[in-house]
Amino acid sequence: MPVGVTGIIAIFVRRWQVEVIFSEVRAHLGVETLRKWSDKAISRATSALRGLYSLIILRTGDLLGQGAAPYAAEWRRKSNFTFTDAFAAVRRRIWGGYSSDTLLHDRETPKIPPDRLVRMADALCFAA
Template sequence: MLKQGRQWADLSIARTTPALLGLFSLVILVAHHLQNSQKFSIRQAAWYAKPLPTFVDAITLVRQSLWSSTFSMSHSPSDMVKIPRALLERLTDTLGYAA
């Protein structure tokens, strides 16, 4: 019996699984490349110390790298709103983990 909807069909699983594995691999490779040139912070809770970065830390590093290059350029001076760099970094850090 073939279940329909919500990716339960065998063909849709066969398409989705390799795509997710490829996306996961791409994020890990980009994060590995970025960790040599950028500060790579591992977010930890007070009650749980992580010895190594997790996928969440890796995808956050990739997101922050993409967003910092996107937010640093303005095509028109009228579109620019100046905010302190510390606030921008805090926003990208928070959004990187929340998204």
């Protein structure tokens, strides 16, 4: 069955989306080559990582339902989450409960200004 130019582009775009997802899963969840592992270890690790991936995606769905938008630079607005964005959004929501009072127990130590703490947490969500 011959495929036209638009069909080839559509196939490429679909494949690209899948490749990006797998690339991000490898980068953020540690799914790498498992050649030297035993069969039992592979099945345990792969199942656990797939479960973690599923939990992140489910939690991201909850965040989207609450109106969360993917993080983007001012000059580039995003309408969809990548896995990196999803992972960072879930981290940010988890870390959002911490304040400078939680982080600094010594009253003689100057507190981190709340706006700076928020910016640091936003940056660390993508770096961790």
